[in-house]
Structures are given as structure tokens and as C-alpha cells.
Amino acid sequence: MKERFFNTLYFFILLILSVLFIFPVFVVVINSLKFKFSIATAPFVLPNADTFSGIENYTTGIETTGFLSALGWSLFITVFSVGVIIVFTSMTAWYITRVKSLFNSLLYYALVFSMIVPFQMVMFTMSKVANVLRLDNPLGIILIYLGFGAGLSVFMFSGFIKTVPRTIEEAATIDGCNTFQVFWLVVFPVLKPTAITVAILNTMWIWNDYLLPYLVIGKDYKTIPIAVQYLKGGYGSVDMGALMAMLVLSIIPVVVFYLLCQKYIIKGVASGAVKG
Amino acid sequence: MKINQYRRYFPIFVAPCLVAFLIAFVIPFVMGLFLSFTEFRTVSNAQFVGIENYIRAFSDDSGFLESLWFTVKFAIISVITINVFAFFLALILTKSVPGTKLFRTVFFMPNLIGGIVLGYIWQVIINGVLYNFNYSITSDPTFGFWGLVILMNWQMIGYMMIIYIAGIQNISTDILEAAKVDGAGGFVTLTKIIIPSVMPSITICLFLTITNSFKLFDQNLALTAGAPANRTQMVALNIYETFYSRNGYEGVGQAKAVMFFVIVAVIALAQLYLTRRKEVEN
Known part of the structure; x- marks a missing residue:
């Protein structure tokens, strides 16, 4: 009886909190449908006949920021960077866990170390290096993301590989697999849950990353965060309506991704943390 | 013996990741440490100034x-x-x-x-x-x-x-x-x-x-x-x-x-x- 009372109480507390959590997004959505001058003064009022602007904010926003190409670049960079990270960091993690040498353990510790270094420490020199090596384009930045993502990804893969017995690898070798086949046909399928976790953590990071792409490719190519910041930063007085519309458009892909992969995301975050 | 057999695969398994890590992190990190003791506009014209930058970080x-x-x-x-x-x-x-x-x-x-x-x-x-x-x-x-x-x-x-x-x-x-x-x-x-x-x-x-x-x-x-x-x-x-x-x-x-x-x-x-x-x- 007492427990049921508390559970009902908790339910209502959670309900109120949920409304508070969704409220900010809701405010942005309703304001994206209002004329720009009626936003700052009364953001919490629903659009009415006088203030409703239809999709005008969306069309101006998409035009001034080049949102569609930003969406394209964000997708391109995120998908290929995450793919490259999964392929190469899983191989590296397996190799340096299985082959014991001073170099490999130094590499492992250097990778772990890179995780706690703030980006500001390397941002200036890294963007210079990227510039000199002609990596300042959407293909080159994939290599940069591999380098920056390697720390966390190798760390998580090796954490899991340490628990995988070698016997299956040995059996596959005896059956005539070469090392490449051993990894991709025997080891990688076992790593799949970790690969999903690594993919999700990297997707969340790269999709939302602002400063790295801004410094490396920002002059010629905009990703979504750069496009949003551009609207605010380099455009004199800010068109609040267009800004609201761009915020909504930036949130939509994230929400779609979340609803599709929710199970994996929540699991990934939980298991990613346990190994940390 | 098996380990030696693995070793031949270093260029495929480790090299790509290693190169990316060197370019994106290790080289910029070392350069960053070095440049913090120099005065520079671009990376190539750095002049050694000791710990002056560290003092200026607080004094300027x-x-x-x-x-x-x-x-x-x-x-x-x-x-x-x-x-x-x-x-x-x-x-x-x-x-x-x-x-x-x-x-x-x-x-x-x-x-x-x-x-x-x-x-x-x-x-x-x-x-x-x-x-x-x-x-x-x-x-x-x-x-x-x-x-x-x-x-x-x-x-x-x-x-x-x-x-x-x-x-x-x-x-x-x-x-x-x-x-x-x-x-x-x-x-x-x-x-x-x-x-x-x-x-x-x-x-x-x-x-x-x-x-x-x-x-x-x-x-x-x-x-x-x-x-x-x-x-x-x-x-x-x-x-x-x-x-x-x-x-x-x-x-x-x-x-x-x-x-x-x-x-x-x-x-x-x-x-x-x-x-x-x-x-x-x-």
C-alpha cells in the first residue's frame, strides 16, 4: 500500500520533469512558426493569426545558411569518419592487444592519454598541420577524425578484446585462415556489440562537433553546427525566426537517429561507461 | 611463431590508425608544447622566448x-x-x-x-x-x-x-x-x-x-x-x-x-x- 502510494507519487514527479525536459524544444518549435519580431518579446506564447509566419523562417533560414549542403556535409563526414574509425581502430586494438611489444604498449598509453587532453591544446597546431598536408577538405578531415577518435575507440575495443579467448583465433589459423581473415571472419563478429557502442559514441561526437570542422574546413565547407553558428555570428543583426527554424531542422535528424537506434544508444552509453 | 606471423600485418592493422594519430594528435601536441615557449605568427617563424608567454598569460x-x-x-x-x-x-x-x-x-x-x-x-x-x-x-x-x-x-x-x-x-x-x-x-x-x-x-x-x-x-x-x-x-x-x-x-x-x-x-x-x-x- 505504502509502496503503491510512493510509486504513484514518483510517477507524477517524473511526468512533471519530462514536461520540463521537453519544454525547451517545444518552445523552439512554436517560435520557428512565428514572425521574427514576435519571438524575443513573447517566446512562450503560441503563434496566433497575427504572428503565424507559416514556413517563411524555414525558407529564409535554409537559403542564408545553405542548410541543405550543410546537412549533406554533416552526413558525409559523420558516416565515413565513423566507418573508418570502426574499421581501423578495431584492427589496431586487436593487433596491439595480441602482439606484445614496447612500441605497442607505448602506443596504447599514448592513445589513452590523448583522451584527457583538451582540444585547445592542439587546435592551433593541428589546423596548421592539416592545412600544410592538404587535409583541409571533407576527405582529409576523415583522417583527422580517425586520429582524434582513435583514443576512446582503441581503448574500448581493447577492453573487450582482452576478455576474448585466443583459442578461436588459433583454431581459425590452423584451419588455414591468414591473419586478415582471422580478424574479419572470426574476431570482428565477436566485437560487434562493442563496435555498435563505439559507432554511437563517435556519431554523437562528430555530428555535433563544431570547433574542429570550423577550424579545418570551415572556410569552404559548412557542417550543421557551423551553419547554425554562421547565422548568429557573421550576419549582423540576427534573424531570430530563421535561427529558430534552423535549430528545429538541426534537431530533427538527431531525434530520428535517436528513435531508430534508441536501444543501442542507451545500451552503448551504459556499457561504454562500465569499461571506462 | 604465431606472433611473427601477425607482425607482417602491422602495415594494414596499425599503420593507418598510427599515421592519423600522429598527424591529428602527436605532432600537434609536441609542436604545441614547443611553441608555447616561442613567439610566432605562423608556425615557421617561431622565436624562442623562454617562459615569457606563461608570464604574459597572467600579466597582460x-x-x-x-x-x-x-x-x-x-x-x-x-x-x-x-x-x-x-x-x-x-x-x-x-x-x-x-x-x-x-x-x-x-x-x-x-x-x-x-x-x-x-x-x-x-x-x-x-x-x-x-x-x-x-x-x-x-x-x-x-x-x-x-x-x-x-x-x-x-x-x-x-x-x-x-x-x-x-x-x-x-x-x-x-x-x-x-x-x-x-x-x-x-x-x-x-x-x-x-x-x-x-x-x-x-x-x-x-x-x-x-x-x-x-x-x-x-x-x-x-x-x-x-x-x-x-x-x-x-x-x-x-x-x-x-x-x-x-x-x-x-x-x-x-x-x-x-x-x-x-x-x-x-x-x-x-x-x-x-x-x-x-x-x-x-
Whole structure:
């Protein structure tokens, strides 16, 4: 009886909190449908006949920021960077866990170390290096993301590989697999849950990353965060309506991704943390 | 013998990752350390100046120390509030309350939204509230400070909650049942069983919240961009501005970045050491 009372109480507390959590997004959505001058003064009022602007904010926003190409670049960079990270960091993690040498353990510790270094420490020199090596384009930045993502990804893969017995690898070798086949046909399928976790953590990071792409490719190519910041930063007085519309458009892909992969995301975050 | 057979595959298995890591991290890191002791505009015309940049980081303007202090205050308050809220949400959500799955989904959602977008979302909301009192978020640094705290809570609570939930669900029900039989009340169960058992989760949550609070940049840039008069500027933004908004300060910016790195590393490692020790004891 007492427990049921508390559970009902908790339910209502959670309900109120949920409304508070969704409220900010809701405010942005309703304001994206209002004329720009009626936003700052009364953001919490629903659009009415006088203030409703239809999709005008969306069309101006998409035009001034080049949102569609930003969406394209964000997708391109995120998908290929995450793919490259999964392929190469899983191989590296397996190799340096299985082959014991001073170099490999130094590499492992250097990778772990890179995780706690703030980006500001390397941002200036890294963007210079990227510039000199002609990596300042959407293909080159994939290599940069591999380098920056390697720390966390190798760390998580090796954490899991340490628990995988070698016997299956040995059996596959005896059956005539070469090392490449051993990894991709025997080891990688076992790593799949970790690969999903690594993919999700990297997707969340790269999709939302602002400063790295801004410094490396920002002059010629905009990703979504750069496009949003551009609207605010380099455009004199800010068109609040267009800004609201761009915020909504930036949130939509994230929400779609979340609803599709929710199970994996929540699991990934939980298991990613346990190994940390 | 088998190891030798593996070794031939070094160029395929390790080289791509190694090259990327060298280009993106190792070389820039070493160059950064070196350049912090030089004066430079571009990387090629660096002149050695000893520790002058480190002195100038403090003497040329008070912005760096101020931003450091602002960041420390922000980090302390955010780390405490985020972890307390996340932990209690996790406690409630591991009880048999209806709709826990849906609530989890909702609380986690803000974490997926990027920092720039989050900053503008909260700017509109906070300005909307303050407008009624004829203020805006940039009229007083206090508004910016608490705005950042609220934003950070909104973003991080869900993530930490997931980690705490995983920790709480790992506690064996036998122990909890036994405690109940022995007549342990809710408070005793919480402090003597649940908190010690989730120490690994506490370690990782503290680590993530501390490092993320210190490194905060996007949210800061979008919410206030340091206004008014750089008084809501956090360290990461201060370093960025030193590099890119002032001519002739590249060396000073790099020196600040080195100090920032040392501070973050020392705090993170100290925290890991202290909380890990607690894990072993229990």
C-alpha cells in the first residue's frame, strides 16, 4: 500500500520533469512558426493569426545558411569518419592487444592519454598541420577524425578484446585462415556489440562537433553546427525566426537517429561507461 | 611463431590508425608544447622566448585568471547538481514505477543535441523569462553563469542517469532482500549498500562531468559568447579568443592551452585515483 502510494507519487514527479525536459524544444518549435519580431518579446506564447509566419523562417533560414549542403556535409563526414574509425581502430586494438611489444604498449598509453587532453591544446597546431598536408577538405578531415577518435575507440575495443579467448583465433589459423581473415571472419563478429557502442559514441561526437570542422574546413565547407553558428555570428543583426527554424531542422535528424537506434544508444552509453 | 606471423600485418592493422594519430594528435601536441615557449605568427617563424608567454598569460590581462575562476565555480556547481539529480532519477527509475522506459528516453534526449544548438535554445528561453523584468542574459554575468549551469544540467543529467541505472541494476537483489529482512530502512540501504555498490559508476560519472565542465566551449560560445565584457568567458573560450582575436598573442594562447591541459589532467587523474581507491575498499 505504502509502496503503491510512493510509486504513484514518483510517477507524477517524473511526468512533471519530462514536461520540463521537453519544454525547451517545444518552445523552439512554436517560435520557428512565428514572425521574427514576435519571438524575443513573447517566446512562450503560441503563434496566433497575427504572428503565424507559416514556413517563411524555414525558407529564409535554409537559403542564408545553405542548410541543405550543410546537412549533406554533416552526413558525409559523420558516416565515413565513423566507418573508418570502426574499421581501423578495431584492427589496431586487436593487433596491439595480441602482439606484445614496447612500441605497442607505448602506443596504447599514448592513445589513452590523448583522451584527457583538451582540444585547445592542439587546435592551433593541428589546423596548421592539416592545412600544410592538404587535409583541409571533407576527405582529409576523415583522417583527422580517425586520429582524434582513435583514443576512446582503441581503448574500448581493447577492453573487450582482452576478455576474448585466443583459442578461436588459433583454431581459425590452423584451419588455414591468414591473419586478415582471422580478424574479419572470426574476431570482428565477436566485437560487434562493442563496435555498435563505439559507432554511437563517435556519431554523437562528430555530428555535433563544431570547433574542429570550423577550424579545418570551415572556410569552404559548412557542417550543421557551423551553419547554425554562421547565422548568429557573421550576419549582423540576427534573424531570430530563421535561427529558430534552423535549430528545429538541426534537431530533427538527431531525434530520428535517436528513435531508430534508441536501444543501442542507451545500451552503448551504459556499457561504454562500465569499461571506462 | 604465431606472433611473427601477425607482425607482417602491422602495415594494414596499425599503420593507418598510427599515421592519423600522429598527424591529428602527436605532432600537434609536441609542436604545441614547443611553441608555447616561442613567439610566432605562423608556425615557421617561431622565436624562442623562454617562459615569457606563461608570464604574459597572467600579466597582460586578467582575463585568463578570471575565466579560470569562472570555470572552476561552474564545474563545482554543475558536477554536484548533475550527479545528485542523475543519481536520484536513476533510483526512482529502477523502482517499479509505470512508464520508466519512456521517461528514460525523454531524459536522455537533450544529450544528443549539439552544444551550439543547445546554447541557442536556452538563450531564447532565458531571454524570454528575463524580458519580463527588462533584462537579458547578457545584462549580468550571474544570468550567464546560471544559464550555463541549467543548460549543462539539462544536457548531462540523462547521460549520467543511464550510467547510474546500469550500476544500480547490477546490485544483486539478494543483498537488497537481505537488508530488508534485517530491517534496514531506506536511508541505511542507500548509504550502506547502494552507494558503495555503484562506486564504479560514480567514478566514471564524476570523471565525465568534471572533464566536460572544464572543457565546455560550444555551449559557452552560443549562450553568451562571454558577454558581458568577457565575464562569462570560460577557459576554453578565453584560449580560443587569445589565438584568433588578438594579433601577436599566438604564443600566449598556446601557453594558456598548455596550462589548461595540465590543470585538466591533474584534476581528472586525482579524481580517478581518489574514487578508484574507494572502489577497492568496498
